[in-house]
Structure formats: structure tokens, C-alpha cells
Amino acid sequence: MATRLVEVQKLKKWFPIKGGVFSTTVASVRAVDEVSFFIDQGETLSLVGESGSGKTTTGRTMLKLLQPTSGKIIYKGKDISKLTPNQMRPLRRNMQIMFQDPYGSLNPRMPVGDIIREPLDVHSIGTRKERQQAVATMMETVGLRPEYERRYPHEFSGGQRQRIGVARAIIINPELLVLDEPISALDVSIQSQIINLLQELQQRLNLTYLFIAHDLAVVRHMSDRVAVMYLGKIVETADNDELFDHPFHPYTQALLSAVPVPDPDVKRERIILQGDVPSPINPPSGCHFRTRCPYAMPICKEQEPAMIEVAPGHTVACHLLTRK
């Protein structure tokens, strides 16, 4: 059995909204609301869901870039959710993140060699010369010419910048890499290059990925397991094939039915959801999805559905299960 690298238990991240004369908390944005999942060593867990469902916040809170409101983050058997920023610093070697925006995530005033070398500097790894050598090797690994190390980020294309982002994230040999929509800002032709690079690196370096995305075709290609998020909650988790072949939750079904099939003759039934995602400041009672669910029942309004395992490794939170 694979070893569990990280497990998140009932993770909550609420952003307070301050207001009034004395800046008291008048409401909260429930970006992540009691989310639980785990990732085994060497696997890729994908987190999918529409914009605003809390995927990115989940990823960042897991790395403690945001302080969780409550819940546990167990990394290799140790709860890191309460650690201070200083206590977290040595652990940051093991968990890295790659960002969505290839333009915003690189400091425009730093040559790319310095950007890639910085993790080594910060964690005092190797001598000056060794670091220089490591940067050159790493640039080659991700498909960049080492001669370009004195150049500035704006001199590179979007795809190349994402390669710089990858190089910076993996130069200190992390175990866990959060990929925060790493390809959604790129051209389709460049997307596949980055995906291939990430898969190749995963194999070579035995990396564990939390892949945050909304492109389901890429998710199917990349992941071992998939978790579907809606309005701050995970509604369904399953192995890759199981989820795509037997989606259970009405939201997952709607999401999957939106994936285009490259064959004009295939007749498909599209499930079109009505309305918009409700506000995370004031989510619906009971099941968060009930306002848009085609199968909503009275109980959905009163009670929050529990996570139920419908098949090995396939869990769903829906009242349709308990009624049968």
C-alpha cells in the first residue's frame, strides 16, 4: 500500500469581512468549508470545480500560505496546521507550488537564474559554485538554455516562464508540488508541452502532485484520483477512471457533460445547470448544491449530506444515496 504523504481533515478557510464603525467581522467568505482529502506518495490528486469553488484557496491553505481557520493538515504524520511561519520555513523545502499566472509569479526585476537559485540560497544548500551548477542543470532539465540565466522574465514567452516556475519549484527536491492551474493561462499548443514536462518530472523525481484545474480533459490525462469541489466543499472523490465513467453526484455529472467530445456524430445529453453559483458568504442551508440540483428534495434543505463510500475509494456527499 502506498504511503500517505499528506492528509487534510475538515480544513476550513473563512475570510472575514470587516465592516461597521469598529471594523467588526460582519460576515465571512467561506472559501473552504470543512474539506477533507488525502494524497499518497507519488500520485496526482486533481481538484476540479468551477471558478470560485475554493480550489486555489484549498491548495494555498494546505501549504500554509494562508492560515487555516480550523482543521488539520497532516504532513507525513505531523499536524502542520498550527505551526508558525518560522516553524514552517524548514518544511517549505518539501512542499512547493507552481502558479497559474506566468507573468505575475516571476519577479520582473530579477534575472531568471537568480529566481531559480533563490530556494537554494534561502535554505543554504550547497556552495556558491554548486548552486550555480544546479541552476544550469535545472534550466536544462526544464528545457531552457542555461545561457539565458542572466535574462529577465519579460524576455521569455508564457510557456518558457512556466518552465522557469517549474524549475524554481523543484530545484530543492520537494516531495509535494501544488500545481495551481499551471496551464490555464497558456496556448493549447504550449499546454501539452508543460503537461508532458510535469509528467516526466513526476516520474523521474517521484513527485506528488495536487493538480488544481478546470480543464477536465487534462485532468483525466494527468490524475490518479480526482476530487470535485463545489462552493467550498468536496462533493465527490474517486479514482480517475471511476469518476469519469461512473460519476454519481449530480454536480459531477453536469460538469462532465460539459466536456466537448471530438466527434460531431456523438449525441450527448447535456445537463445544463440553472442559475449561478450562490455566494460563499451566505451559502444555501443543507446541501450547498441544492439550489441548482435537478434532483433536489426537501431533505437537502434541512440536512447536510454526509460523505458515503459507494465503491472502494469512491466517496460522494449526496442525499440521493441515503434515500435508496
Added chain:
Amino acid sequence: MSPFETEVQLAGSGPESYFSMVIRRLLKHKLAVISLGILISILIFCFVVPLFFKYEPTYSDFSYLYGSPNSRYLFGTDNLGHDTFTRLMYGGRISLIVGFSAAILPIIFGIIVGAFAGYYGGVLDNILMRITDAFLSVPSFPIYMALAKVMGQGVINIILVFSFLGWMVDARLVRGMFLSLKENEYAEAAKAIGVSNLRIMFRHLLPNAMAPILVSVTLTVGGAILSEAGLSFLGLGVPSSTPTWGNMLTNAQQDIFIAPRLVIWPGIMIFITVLSFNFLGDGLRDAMDPRLKL
């Protein structure tokens, strides 16, 4: 397949340091180059030429008061028979030293205050900014005058007084820059790597805030030279026996109708110096932004 499958040829020549890039780009900026040339000439004029010149600034030729320019006194003499040309050089020394020091000290202090306030936010920001507001609401000129009286006249005191009352605008500027810069993803990326807050502030954010800071510095140099002239004009700056461009203006005011050139020469020096600093600031700002095509 080549390992560099996505490679596109990048423009420009080989690698270069940030410093040489700034210089190269600055040299493309005509107005800045001209200004830089003028400023270097002024520096040479004030600090090097006097070494080879015959008169002391205190030398008086009582037989030639209000003298017109001639071969001995290139710009003529003033009411005490001082050689105007010599005094312009020595006066420039003080004016430039005051200008530079009174720009550098407050910007350093302003950067520190603004960086902490903007980066950490919250209570610290509130405290620091309320102190800044308090300083800003003090009418500065009467305070200059009072402090100059209390601390006495002198070059060092002038610099200290300007620094004491000159950092607030810089602090606000830097705070504003940091407030927006810290939201950048590269700041979060640095945090994810484990970079300390101080290093994020001064190695990642500060270089990105340098352009407006630099412009502010060059404007302050000009402003400080003007303020020194103003204070000296009121008799509160540098003692009137020491020549500065401001003092020369003061001494010349009663003679403005007899010998207008005594006003014009220091006035022109101040004008050209301040203007050159402003142009140089513009050029530097553009040169320091690698994203900007020149």
C-alpha cells in the same frame, strides 16, 4: 527532438548585469544624457576647478566693488569685492552637499517606515501612518525656522532639519507601492519558497518600487537645493559668510537694481542644477524598468 523544443531566439546580445543594463538604457535617453553631462560639469566646476584657481572665496578686492566682468574677475565682483566666479564654485559645493544629503537621508528613513507599514499592514501600519500624518500636518517652514534658530546655523543642522521633516512623503509613497506590490504572485512565490519577510521586502519588493523612489530622490535633491536657498535667503540657513547659491542670492537682493548679474548667476546655477536632476530622474526611471522598450 532537441531538448530546447520551445526555444525562440531572444533579442539582444549576451548576458549583462543589471547595472550595465541600466547604464546602457540610460545612455539612450537624450535629455538624461545631456542632464548627466551638465551635472558632471557642475560637479567638476564646484569640486575640481577651485583647486586650480587663484582666489579664495573670502578674498576681497576693495578697490573693485560691484565690478563688471573683466579678465581678472570673469563674472565680476559683488558688494564686498568677492570674485563671483569663485564664490559660485564654493557655494555650489555646499548647495550640492546639502541637496544630496537632504535627499538621501529622508528617503532611507521613508523607505524603512513605508516598507514596514505597507508590508505588514494592520496595527503597525496604523501606528506608523498616524505618526506620518502628524508630521505632515506640521507647517514645515516655521518649524525649519524655529529649528534653525534653536540648533544654530550650519550645514549639518540644515541637513538634519530637512531630513527630520522630509521623510513623510517618501514613507507614504513607499507604503503605497508596497501595499500593491505585496499582492503580486511573486511575493507569494517567495513566501512559498521560505524567503523571510525582510528579504521579500528588500530584495523582491523594493527593486520593483525603485523607479518612483528614484524620481522622488531626484526631485528632492532639487527641492532641497531650493529650500536651502530659501532658508539662506531668510538668513536662517547656512551662515551668510559661507557662500552658498542661496546666500549669494540673499546678499544680492539689495543690489538687484545696481548689479542684476549677482542675482542672475546663482539663480541660473540653481535652475540648471534642479532641472538637470529632474530630467535625470525621468531617464533613470525609464532605464531601470527592464520591461520598458527604449
